[in-house]
Amino acid sequence: MLGPGDDAALVSAPDGRVVVTTDLLLEGRHFRRDWSSAYDIGRKAAAQNLADVSAMGAEPTAIVVGLGLPAATGTAWVDGLADGFREECALVGASVVGGDIARSADGVVIGVTALGDLGGRAPVTRSGARPGDLVAIAGRLGHAAAGLALLLAGREGFPELVEAHRRPRPPYSCGPEAARLGATAMLDVSDGLLQDLGHIAEESGVSIDLDPAALPLPGPLTEAAGALAADPLEWVLTGGDDHALAATFPQDTPLPPHWLVVGRVGEGSEVTVGGRPAGPGGWDHFRE
Ligand SMILES: Nc1ncnc2c1ncn2[C@@H]1O[C@H](COP(=O)(O)OP(=O)(O)OP(=O)(O)O)[C@@H](O)[C@H]1O
Ligand SMILES: Cc1ncc(C[n+]2csc(CCOP(=O)(O)O)c2C)c(N)n1
Numbered sequence: 001m002l003g004p005g006d007d008a009a010l011v012s013a014p015d016g017r018v019v020v021t022t023d024l025l026l027e028g029r030h031f032r033r034d035w036s037s038a039y040d041i042g043r044k045a046a047a048q049n050l051a052d053v054s055a056m057g058a059e060p061t062a063i064v065v066g067l068g069l070p071a072a073t074g075t076a077w078v079d080g081l082a083d084g085f086r087e088e089c090a091l092v093g094a095s096v097v098g099g100d101i102a103r104s105a106d107g108v109v110i111g112v113t114a115l116g117d118l119g120g121r122a123p124v125t126r127s128g129a130r131p132g133d134l135v136a137i138a139g140r141l142g143h144a145a146a147g148l149a150l151l152l153a154g155r156e157g158f159p160e161l162v163e164a165h166r167r168p169r170p171p172y173s174c175g176p177e178a179a180r181l182g183a184t185a186m187l188d189v190s191d192g193l194l195q196d197l198g199h200i201a202e203e204s205g206v207s208i209d210l211d212p213a214a215l216p217l218p219g220p221l222t223e224a225a226g227a228l229a230a231d232p233l234e235w236v237l238t239g240g241d242d243h244a245l246a247a248t249f250p251q252d253t254p255l256p257p258h259w260l261v262v263g264r265v266g267e268g269s270e271v272t273v274g275g276r277p278a279g280p281g282g283w284d285h286f287r288e
């Protein structure tokens with residue numbers, strides 16, 4: 001309604017309630033400027049937040065961006081970043097409605113806040129999974145982790161995976177779709193499937209068992225794992241940054257094919273793989 005340029009923006013909230021989420025990205029921690037272009041970093045920072053809105057079952061409407069930039073940052077770099085923000089938002093019909101820039105002593109700091117609208121629906125929380133529910137995923141798993149491993153190892157030849165690290169492709173429309181289909185719980189996979197499903201298990205007071213045979217292991221993932229002597233299933237189970245959506249649905253829910261059933265909700269509190277305890281795995285800022 002009123003975009004950047006005034007003391008604050010004005011955003012319409014047709015639902016009467018507003019979904020709001022924020023995430024911080026730090027150079028060296030979440031991205032490297034020698035691995036990703038400014039444009040990629042803008043796309044990724046927006047995507048990470050827009051995926052959180054989608055994971056509530058909402059449609060993103062707007063983002064605001066806070067930037068800390070080292071003195072030497074050129075205007076071309078900042079323009080690239082802004083293009084990335086704008087184009088990722090355009091994918092979901094949202095816009096950049098404001099922001100702030102300050103000089104940072106060291107490294108690029110990006111704080112994004114995203115707003116969304118539920119269109120009258122109930123939010124899909126992490127606490128509604130019930131024993132007997134299906135566990136399904138939409139979007140990619142393990143690709144960004146594979147890309148990161150390739151970049152770290154200095155290996156070339158898997159552009160799709162390196163690209164997945166640089167630019168996640170969250171299945172935005174699947175969030176509101178899952179809400180309409182009656183999803184009982186949902187989140188986006190930012191830290192790793194096991195760790196993030198652990199949040200649903202904990203919040204819902206249930207266990208989750210994944211069927212390892214149902215987890216997708218596409219060709220490039222197994223080929224890159226072969227090249228790096230890594231385990232592709234490990235990437236799929238513990239890799240973050242892809243922002244797939246993981247949701248639980250009542251067991252008789254007819255799901256469109258882009259929702260892949262990968263497990264079941266049960267009584268208890270553990271996340272298991274093929275019935276075996278798997279440990280949380282995934283990304284932990286205070287461990288790695
Ligand atoms: N420092 C904090 N103060 C208040 N609430 C917080 C803080 N950090 C996280 N939270 C809240 O805890 C919940 C889970 O946060 P978390 O960061 O794990 O989720 P996420 O944004 O989906 O994951 P990721 O940061 O990996 O994308 C959110 O509701 C978030 O607002
Ligand atoms: C340069 C570089 N090194 C490592 C990673 C991997 N990584 C960093 S944070 C994170 C989880 C989500 O973060 P948060 O929980 O803060 O949203 C992951 C998977 C990366 N993206 N870039």
Ligand SMILES: [Mg+2]
Binds near residue numbers: 051052187190
């Ligand atoms: Mg999330």
